[in-house]
Amino acid sequence: MPRYPVLRPVSRPRTRVDAHVKVLDERVVARAKDRGIDALVYAPHFTRLPTIRERATRYSDDELTVVPAREVFTGDWGNRRHLLALGLSEPVPDYITFEGAMAEFDRQDAAVLVPHPAFASISLTRPEIRAHAARLDAVETYNTKLLPHQNARAQRIASEEALPGFGSSYAHLVSTVGEAWTAFDAELDDADAVVDAFREGRPRTVVHRGGLGHRLQGLVEFAHIGYENTWVKADRLFLSGDEPTLPSNVAYEGRFDDVSVYR
Template identity: 60%
Template sequence: MTASEEFRVDLHVKVLTDRVVERAIAAGLDAIVYAPHFTRLPEIRARAERYSSDELLVIPAREVFTGSWRERKHVLAIGLADRVPDFISLEAAMAEFERQDAAVLAPHPEFLNVSLTESDLRHYRDTVDAVEIYNPKHLPSHNRRAREIAKLFEYPPFTSSYAHLPGTVGVSYTAFDADLGIDSADDLVTALREGAARRVIYDTGFTRWKTTARELGHLCWENSWEKVDRLFLQGIEATHPHHIAYDGKFDDVSVY
């Protein structure tokens, strides 16, 4: 199938700059889903709109960190209408996603202590719309396990670059049939929620291993100094449920 017959989307990137957009277009992508850490939805939307163009659709999303720092379970929600904070219970986050009719994706299942488990995915089979079966941060054993889980519960698959670094964008992506007519965030949400057929494409050569090494190096930094900086030096997170932006709506389901 040629590029013109597909809608190619990197379903999860953390960074958004001119270089990211250039990289995505050069990789033949039609869209990227932008879901940075600890950033409220209005800011994500504004930045996504700024970088969207006729060449590349940038779709805003939130990867919500449910649970505490020790037992985080990341869930990717596309198509949110209202703000959802981090550090609330998994049950509360899933209920809010359902209320808003968002597309709910499970990134990097069972990866370290930051992911939905097999048990979680069994429990939320009617809420989660797709499971990531390939992630550049994963080692081969992690990707095999992700494929096993998706197959076990018959989840539609997806992949993404999960790019925390600009050079990672586009190394893996999900391709939908162009006949679906995906032209907007709403169209993508519909395709995901309805389980539309798709192809999962990723690089398995030298570039893949180089990408894995760089992204794992970034992960080590992210979970060392950056975590200390966020926990002890910056004060309350912008996406903390007790932040004034949430008007106390999530105080009763906050884990802190």
């Protein structure tokens, strides 16, 4: 009988990106590598882009790429809309108008992602996403911090608006890193390649861990919202007047005074 070669499936290169984390240190790097994550998008609150870039470079190596990004707060504290911007070349402050932020992202050709859509008073609503869909590159369809019905709603929004999805741990705690990720069907070698993949709408799959441990970790992260949204942060922010990401900070040289929501 003739013998035929055994055909084995060819594995395609993939890159697993935890597309939004707030923490970064040696423990985060070790956790990400242990979870098989290839890249982290690092976007801490109230931190200027040069500082984020420096930390991203410090913790990147041949096994893990850290992509510097900014989650910009548009609008005022009580009615803010978060936008996740990757690939920025210059700093953009918080607490500027939505249009002011989008114009700056357009000017810098940044990838603009929508984190936790339609969540509380801190996210783009469904009508806002529909109105600006042509200017948005992806909608977060799985966020470890959110509850199942909230993630299901996000998936419906992305589907209805024909926007690519993305997934992240949204880790504010080291133990949450790598609980969810975006798996791109390509080998993304550096931060620029990750940004391009989002900007160009490359094929991807949103994946998350399962089981009771995953759900409990999500609930722990969800409880952290209580601190995030207290006026304690707002008081510290506005009473000091010189926080790093306020448009009035001297570092911005008055460039955003005309779109600042606080005068």
